[in-house]
Amino acid sequence: MLTDDDILDAMQAMHGYVDITPGTFKEIYSLSYDLALKRIRSLGKAEEIMTSPVRCLTRQMSIPEAASYMANYGISGAPVIDDEGVVIGVVSEKDFLRKMGLPGSAGIMSVVGECLTVNKCLVAGLRSLFVEDLMSTQPIVAEKETTQAELSRIFTEHKINRIPICNSDGLPLGIVTRSDLVNSICQMV
Amino acid sequence: MNIFKKMKGTTQSPPRVGNSEIIWSWIGAFLGIALVGSFQSMIVDSIGRNLLIGSFGATAVLVYGAIRSPLAQPRNVLGGHVLSALVGVLSYQVAGDIIWLAAAMAVATAIALMHATKTLHPPGGATALIAVIGGDSIHHLGYFYALIPVGLGAVLLLAVALVVNNIAPQRRYPEFWF
Numbered sequence: 001m002l003t004d005d006d007i008l009d010a011m012q013a014m015h016g017y018v019d020i021t022p023g024t025f026k027e028i029y030s031l032s033y034d035l036a037l038k039r040i041r042s043l044g045k046a047e048e049i050m051t052s053p054v055r056c057l058t059r060q061m062s063i064p065e066a067a068s069y070m071a072n073y074g075i076s077g078a079p080v081i082d083d084e085g086v087v088i089g090v091v092s093e094k095d096f097l098r099k100m101g102l103p104g105s106a107g108i109m110s111v112v113g114e115c116l117t118v119n120k121c122l123v124a125g126l127r128s129l130f131v132e133d134l135m136s137t138q139p140i141v142a143e144k145e146t147t148q149a150e151l152s153r154i155f156t157e158h159k160i161n162r163i164p165i166c167n168s169d170g171l172p173l174g175i176v177t178r179s180d181l182v183n184s185i186c187q188m189v
Numbered sequence: 190m191n192i193f194k195k196m197k198g199t200t201q202s203p204p205r206v207g208n209s210e211i212i213w214s215w216i217g218a219f220l221g222i223a224l225v226g227s228f229q230s231m232i233v234d235s236i237g238r239n240l241l242i243g244s245f246g247a248t249a250v251l252v253y254g255a256i257r258s259p260l261a262q263p264r265n266v267l268g269g270h271v272l273s274a275l276v277g278v279l280s281y282q283v284a285g286d287i288i289w290l291a292a293a294m295a296v297a298t299a300i301a302l303m304h305a306t307k308t309l310h311p312p313g314g315a316t317a318l319i320a321v322i323g324g325d326s327i328h329h330l331g332y333f334y335a336l337i338p339v340g341l342g343a344v345l346l347l348a349v350a351l352v353v354n355n356i357a358p359q360r361r362y363p364e365f366w367f
Contacts, residue, residue, distance in 0.1 A: 004201070012204040015359045019258035023200025 002029060040185070046151055047144035049184045050165045050174030056081045057091055059132040066091065066131050079164040079172050080135045086170035089135030092161065099126060099134050141166045144173055152181055213357040217253030221349040222246070225342050239326060240338040244270070244315035245346060251312070252350040256362045260310055263347055264367045265303075269310025270343040273299035274335035277320025281328060285321070292321045 007022040055073050057066050057080045070078060070091075077092030097106045100122040102114065114122055126134075141164045142151060154163055155178055165174045222245065229240035248270070251261035259265065273295075280295035299317035303309040316339055320327060327334060354362035 008201075008204050012207075014257075015207055015210060016257050017206050017210065017255045018203060019255050019260065021200045021203060026200075 002026065041147070041149045043148035043184060045144060046142055046146045046148065046163075046165050046176055047174070049148065049180045050144070050176045051180065052165075052174030054079060054164065054172050054175040056087075056172055057131045057135075058082075059088065059130065059135070061131045063126045063129045063131065063134060066134075067096075067126075077162050079139065079141075079175065080131055081172065085172075087139055087141055087164050087166050087172050089132070089137045090139045090160075090162070090164065091131060091135045095134045095136060096126070099129070139164060141170075142176070143167070148181060148184060151176055155181065209357075209359065213353065213360060214254040217350060217353040218249040220353060221249050221253060221346045224349055225345050228341075228345060229338075238330075238337055240342055242316070242319055242323070242338055242342065244312040244319060245342050247312035247315055248310070248343065248346050251310070252346055252362075253353065256350070256354050256360060257364060259364070262363045262365055264365070265308050265310040266343050266347055267340070268306060268308030269303050269313035270316050270339050271335050272302050272306060272308060273310075273313030273317040274320055274339040275332060276302055277317035278330075278332050278334055280317070281321045285328075288321065292318055295321045 004022055004026075007025050011018045011022070011025075055069070055075060055078055057069065057078050059080055059082055061069070070076065077090060079087045080089040080091055082088045097103070097111075100111070100114075102110050102122070111122060140154060140158050140160060142154065144165050144167075146165070151163060155161070162175055162177045164172050165176060166172055222241070225245060226241050229238075248266060251258060252266060255261055276299045277295040280291045280298065284291040284294055295317040296314045299313050300309075303313055320334055330337075350362055354360045
């Protein structure tokens with residue numbers, strides 16, 4: 001939190017005579033901070049920034065099939081739906097890495113490094129698996145009315161990168177990624 | 190009780206400026222007032238005008254000593270002085286028989302007008318007051334008072350401010366024009 005000393009030091013660093021008291025500055029700062037917060041909190045709803053329709057995987061899809069699908073559409077994750085079309089999980093690159101015995105934080109270089117040193121293709125083990133073996137179950141989803149502020153809280157709290165947006169029956173309507181949210185905030189600013 | 194509490198103040202004085210600021214303020218004020226003064230002796234004396242009025246001392250404090258202040262920006266310096274001068278002359282013409290009334294009207298109305306036009310410039314209050322209490326030499330000028338000495342003097346002070354404040358490495362002026 002801003003202290004009086006911070007303000008005084010900043011005023012001193014500005015060289016010229018600043019025609020304002022530290023108290024007034026603090027008042028302006030705190031009022032404008034509250035206004036900025038209010039503006040960010042009043043950002044729109046999920047439906048305004050979600051990508052729709054969303055590309056989904058099915059639980060019975062084989063992993064090679066799912067990987068090609070994701071590669072074709074240039075997506076790094078997707079919701080998984082059951083036969084009724086209800087979202088039952090999410091697959092992301094992290095799930096692939098985890099299944100390959102690597103930490104979720106690993107990147108492409110970890111895969112290459114492992115493959116070259118162990119001399120065995122880590123991915124080969126995934127060939128016979130299905131999406132349901134890989135997916136994160138109990139997916140975190142939101143509704144189209146969920147506010148962007150709430151979405152941002154969910155991203156941070158659950159350390160995830162995409163949130164499927166579903167209707168009340170669990171059917172997917174769209175998806176919001178972290179970058180969708182960042183773009184939306186950037187436009188506001 | 191609340192009134193007494195408010196009277197105690199709530200914050201502290203802003204920090205003292207650095208020595209270079211003090212020097213630049215001095216240089217600016219010296220050159221600005223010197224220019225207005227020499228203009229008077231060179232040109233205005235020939236037409237019998239007094240160019241150097243008291244309120245320019247106050248303007249110098251702002252345009253050389255507190256250059257970031259909204260009160261010190263060109264819009265305020267020019268607008269504040271000229272509008273206040275007009276208000277001062279009008280007040281004298283309307284209520285000049287009762288000097289205290291004309292003086293009070295001049296200053297109060299000048300402040301209100303400067304507020305309303307976003308040209309608040311404290312020396313404007315003095316400019317308005319001088320129009321009333323400045324004696325016959327000022328009274329004879331009528332509304333021309335707003336042009337010379339007030340308008341011309343303000344322009345000269347501003348010109349010096351633009352040069353000096355931008356030569357100084359850690360200064361820039363103005364923050365905005367109009």
